[in-house]
Amino acid sequence: MLKVSCIFRLGSALRQRQLHTGVTRLKRRKTAEEKKSPRIIEYSPKKLQSSNATAAHGTTDIWRYMSVAQLAKTLQRPLDDVQEAMLYVPGADNIEAGAKLEDLKIIQNIAKKLGVKTRVVSAPELSVEDEHVERDVSPRPPAAPELLKHRPPVVTVMGHVDHGKTTLLDSLRGADVAAGEAGGITQHIGAFTVTLENGEKVTFLDTPGHAAFSAMRARGANATDIIVLVVAAEDGVMAQTREVIQLAKEAEVPIIVALNKIDKPEANIEKSKSELAQMGLALEEHGGDVQVIPISALKGTNLELLAEAVSTQATLMGLKADPTGLVEGIVVESKTDPRRGKLSTAIVTRGTLRKGSVLVSGLAHAKVRGLFDHNGTPMIEAAPGTPVEILGWRELPLAGELILEVETEKKAHSVLKYREHQEQLAKVESSSDEIRKKEEEHQAKYRAAREARRLAGYFRMRGGQRVKQVDENDGIPRVSVIIKGDVHGSVEAILDVLETYNSNDRCRLDIVHYGVGNVTEGDLELAKAFNAIIYAFAVETPQAKLAKDVKVKSYNVIYRLIDDLKEQLSSQLPAVEVEEHLGEANVLQHFFINEGRKEIPVAGCRCTKGVLKKAQRFRLLRDGEVIYDGTLESMRHLKNEVDSVKKDVECGLRFKDAKVLPQPGDTLQCYTTHMEAQKTDWDPGF
Secondary structure (H helix, E strand, O other): OEEEEEEEEEOOEEEEEEEEEOHHHHOOOOOHHHHHOOOOOOOOHHHHHHHHHHHHHOEEEEOOOEEHHHHHHHHOOOHHHHHHHHOOOOOOOOOOOOOEEOOHHHHHHHHHHOOOEEEEOOOOHHHHHHHHHHHOOOOOOOOOHHHOEEOOOEEEEEEOOOOOHHHHHHHHHOOOOHHHOHHHOOOOOEEEEEEOOOOOEEEEEEOOOOHHHHHHHHHHHHOOOEEEEEEEOOOOOOHHHHHHHHHHHHHOOOEEEEEEOOOOOOOOHHHHHHHHHHOOOOEHHHOOOEEEEEOEOOOOEOHHHHHHHHHHHHHHHOOEEOOOOOOEEEEEEEEEEOOOEEEEEEEEEEOOEEOOOEEEEOOEEEEEEEEEOOOOOEOOEEOOOOEEEEEEEOOOOOOOOEEEEEOOHHHHHHHHHHHHHHHHHHHHHHHHHHHHHHHHHHHHHHHHHHHHHHHHOHHHHHOOOOOOOOOOOOOOOEEEEEEEEOEHHHHHHHHHHHOOOOOOOOOEEEEEEEEEOOOOHHHHHHHHHHOOEEEEEOOOOOOOOOOOOOEEEEEOOHHHHHHHHHHHHHHHOOOEEEEEEEEEEEEEEEEEEEEOOEEEEEEEEEEEEEOEEOOOEEEEEEOOEEEEEEOEEEEEEOOEEOOEEOOOOEEEEEEOOOOOOOOOOOEEEEEEEEEEOOOOOOOOOO
């Protein structure tokens, strides 16, 4: 609006008045020539400016969760310009190229700082897929042949329990490991390097031989180059021996058989070889490629031959690895140390591991703070084929998982976030299948009930008896447990054994919680809430005064832990009435005696087995059918009342029920009953 001053004359006085008018009223009049000319469209300065700006800059599409790099590409501006603009936008803290911008207002403010108009749209599908590919990591493609260097072989010692695996490793490395194992049984995988007499290094894995640790043995087979199968010459092929052979065939890993305990007098070498041949192993003496070395691990007999066989096999395989680039490896075992934190034993398969490396394994990540060998000696670096204990895990990695190195911790967090997202999607998908299945079952029941109502009619169904809904847990005893172990493999093995429990209809076995590490106050509170028993496997337990209301049981051998749990399950089962037979008699004749005006039947018998006792119960059998089951009124030998009758002695028996008429040829059984505690029928396999 424009303000114009006008002067008016009213009479003899002059007065000034202000009038308000617009731009359109100030247009000049067109001349006659202009009126004859073609029409000219004129724009106001404001409209012209707006059109120029739109033409110059246009409108840019933005969407939620854009990365900084994507925003720069969309705005067609250099990445440095976008990052510089972000410094002046509140909330835009992370200016990394891969950082995600979750807030649309922040994206709009960044574009505004750069002088660009924006329009909010949905995210393109291709961008999401590219983003997922960028966020996850995977092993590198095979290295070029010129980068490969010789590496020590990874040898796994396997076999049945108590066949001498750990003793063999003791002799090879000159250390007493078996003395440190509970009961001489290996409870988790041990990895270490041994330098043979010829100077070559060999990485050995000692896996448990017990049936409960089948999953751990499977991981050992997958992470190894050569399997040394220890077979006791006195026992031959056993259950775990067959399992190891099957694992080796599936993983296509060569086998060297160490026939142990040949110094024992009951050793039978030829029988053991024939059993191995029957399992499908092509022995060298039969024209195959499987070497059989007779040894004595305890006395050190022929250990040099075994070392030469391992070295020869490794040379034939030509084992090489790339020591450069990002590290790759396999988690052998993981545990929580109360003083050092979360640790893992791993074998490096590619690259060279050093301090400060950022590792990702499954849903766990680490910035390496320390490297140690099997003796606890600090290491500067770990080359391919070297077992190493890694310190610095934020979360505990799972045994058997792949270890991959990433460039930065931010990259590791991005990878973990993506993997967690994928795992949640998998859980949602699996749970949706279960929900769909339950919904189908519910619909089937509903249709069946509706059809029954339609056929029976409303009033007839209304008067029918309603089925009482009973909770499936009612009346069934229950044992709740919490499992804490020293390493992940031990906990996993215990859980595998507990999965074999199949008597939940008699006594339920509930696993409230399980984990790796010492028993904590949280475990005690959880045990109080669920009235659970805490089984501590090779870990420290709290003081007795802190756990006064909780049962905490510590074990080092899995046999004893399972035996105790079986006792707990048996103690929850109700006692049952058990019948005990005392004696047996044959009815020779029956006669009647007068008691007042009544005639009372009496059975004349001879005791043929055991003892007949008057105070106990008697069962009268005729042709296998029970005629009477009850007590006696009287027992007489000759004319004397007696309390018991021995074998081959005749007696007269009078039943409480006078209506029972015994006949010659009937059988009498004397028995007693007592309550006896039940035992669980759970068979864990050992």
